[in-house]
Amino acid sequence: MPKETYVPSLLSLFRQHGYDGATLAKISEATGLGKASLYHHFPGGKEEMVVSVLDYLDHWLDQNILQALSQPGDPQDRLQRMCDRLGEVYDDGRQPCLSAILLLGSARNVFHDRVQAIYQAWIGAIAQVLVESGIDENTAQQRGEDAAIAIQGSLILAQGLGNPSPFQRAMQQLPQELLR
Amino acid sequence: MPKETYVPSLLSLFRQHGYDGATLAKISEATGLGKASLYHHFPGGKEEMVVSVLDYLDHWLDQNILQALSQPGDPQDRLQRMCDRLGEVYDDGRQPCLSAILLLGSARNVFHDRVQAIYQAWIGAIAQVLVESGIDENTAQQRGEDAAIAIQGSLILAQGLGNPSPFQRAMQQLPQELLR
DNA sequence: GTCTATAAAAAGATAGAC
DNA sequence: GTCTATCTTTTTATAGAC
Numbered sequence: 144m145p146k147e148t149y150v151p152s153l154l155s156l157f158r159q160h161g162y163d164g165a166t167l168a169k170i171s172e173a174t175g176l177g178k179a180s181l182y183h184h185f186p187g188g189k190e191e192m193v194v195s196v197l198d199y200l201d202h203w204l205d206q207n208i209l210q211a212l213s214q215p216g217d218p219q220d221r222l223q224r225m226c227d228r229l230g231e232v233y234d235d236g237r238q239p240c241l242s243a244i245l246l247l248g249s250a251r252n253v254f255h256d257r258v259q260a261i262y263q264a265w266i267g268a269i270a271q272v273l274v275e276s277g278i279d280e281n282t283a284q285q286r287g288e289d290a291a292i293a294i295q296g297s298l299i300l301a302q303g304l305g306n307p308s309p310f311q312r313a314m315q316q317l318p319q320e321l322l323r
Numbered sequence: 324m325p326k327e328t329y330v331p332s333l334l335s336l337f338r339q340h341g342y343d344g345a346t347l348a349k350i351s352e353a354t355g356l357g358k359a360s361l362y363h364h365f366p367g368g369k370e371e372m373v374v375s376v377l378d379y380l381d382h383w384l385d386q387n388i389l390q391a392l393s394q395p396g397d398p399q400d401r402l403q404r405m406c407d408r409l410g411e412v413y414d415d416g417r418q419p420c421l422s423a424i425l426l427l428g429s430a431r432n433v434f435h436d437r438v439q440a441i442y443q444a445w446i447g448a449i450a451q452v453l454v455e456s457g458i459d460e461n462t463a464q465q466r467g468e469d470a471a472i473a474i475q476g477s478l479i480l481a482q483g484l485g486n487p488s489p490f491q492r493a494m495q496q497l498p499q500e501l502l503r
Numbered sequence: 504g505t506c507t508a509t510a511a512a513a514a515g516a517t518a519g520a521c
Numbered sequence: 522g523t524c525t526a527t528c529t530t531t532t533t534a535t536a537g538a539c
Contacts, residue, residue, distance in 0.1 A: 163343030164429025247424045249344025258423025303442045
């Protein structure tokens, strides 16, 4: 099978166990591939696996978030569609965010630039929606950051409390909070 | 030396490298103790080291955050003092939060209950201040959660962007945002 | 592209002397 | 309370057959 086949399993594993906790033994079990086969697809080992997952997430971000935001139409609706997609990918707050996992794990330096690029693209796209709705550039950029803060913070809190409701409430309030 | 001597170094290491990245070799180097000495102080190994760090942070939370919040006086001032303390402990957004590291690392299940207790105490203390300032119980609890979201989210974003300003801005806005 | 088998390195943990 | 030395287990990684 081509290596893309295994990327969703890898994403799931890294989210479930963290970067360091996702050992080759667990990866082998989850994918059904022997270790040697994993190195056939990903000669660089776990680091290369994460890079493939990040490529996948870049594409997902583009197709789901950035596209929904850049479509013509009512800004509130566009932001609402983003929140709907986020609810899906984070299972309504029950699943953690891979970028945060990577930022706080032992390989943070290795992946920092990729994660930074994702955050910048995302925040920029939100800010663009707000600018189009008449908000000035600086405020729009800050509100884009506020959105990232609300998403990441509510996911952490949901994990910490063992209760997804902080994320759900944050997503419910986000569109009108950004356009306030 | 008594084991408390080494707790600040341990906290620093776990924040810098994550739970899994803080290996016994690194811990040995940072504390100046051999591995056998570390096991003398912490027979349970790394897990027990983290428990000691959490005990230390419980005490810090009590002496700095909870105390500042529960003191008599203007609610805005009390929240402002909390933010000042947070700025210190997170080095104005340059240092990550250990609780988030533990929640997203491989040992998340081991420490979840301790982290949950910390979050609940903290959020409850913030809510109490808001109740005293005339805000109704439910809103106060939600705003306490909003505070935790803003803190954790802005720390993640600061790490991701490689720029502490989101945290600094969040701390600057937090008191009046909570009392709005 | 996948496997079995094996190697190499790293990490966690302990024994026993001082 | 700390050390040196050693052990065990886990993890990463590779060789070579099919």
